[in-house]
Amino acid sequence: MRFSIVPAAYVLLLREGTAGDEVLLQLRQGTGYMDDHWASAAAGHVERGETALDAARREALEEIGVADLDLEFATAMQRTAHDLPIDERVDFFFTARSWRGEPRIVEAAKCAELRWVPLDELDTLPGPVVPHERFVLDGLRRRDLTPLSQFGF
Numbered sequence: 001m002r003f004s005i006v007p008a009a010y011v012l013l014l015r016e017g018t019a020g021d022e023v024l025l026q027l028r029q030g031t032g033y034m035d036d037h038w039a040s041a042a043a044g045h046v047e048r049g050e051t052a053l054d055a056a057r058r059e060a061l062e063e064i065g066v067a068d069l070d071l072e073f074a075t076a077m078q079r080t081a082h083d084l085p086i087d088e089r090v091d092f093f094f095t096a097r098s099w100r101g102e103p104r105i106v107e108a109a110k111c112a113e114l115r116w117v118p119l120d121e122l123d124t125l126p127g128p129v130v131p132h133e134r135f136v137l138d139g140l141r142r143r144d145l146t147p148l149s150q151f152g153f
Contacts, residue, residue: 007046009055010093019118024103027113039130052092063107068100075145079132080152093136
């Protein structure tokens with residue numbers, strides 16, 4: 001039997017902080033998936049006929065109000081979760097160090113907070129980071145993230 005692969009695009013805004021690189025994270029709420037977890041500032045499903053890059057740009061505008069992102073590919077993650085009712089996933093992660101606009105919460109029903117967090121201080125957040133996203137953030141921090149990654153296998 002064939003299965004479906006669900007593609008998603010993630011945007012990790014990065015900036016230079018006093019203690020090294022910082023990433024903008026959102027605290028999820030009201031989505032029904034990983035609520036009360038910290039996650040990428042912007043992310044969402046790739047729509048039919050849309051490239052992953054276009055989805056990343058669209059999600060950044062829809063969720064945090066920024067445009068003209070200078071996106072860099074970080075990794076493509078093949079993901080599954082045997083204990084959750086999902087099919088296989090392919091997640092495209094992008095970073096951006098420049099954009100137009102000030103990041104802000106656009107979808108208040110889905111995001112409780114935005115916070116800049118040093119990559120070295122993710123454990124100080126008042127709550128967990130979405131596990132597969134934490135895998136990517138740790139790889140960025142260690143500078144050993146590979147172009148293709150797997151999670152949940």
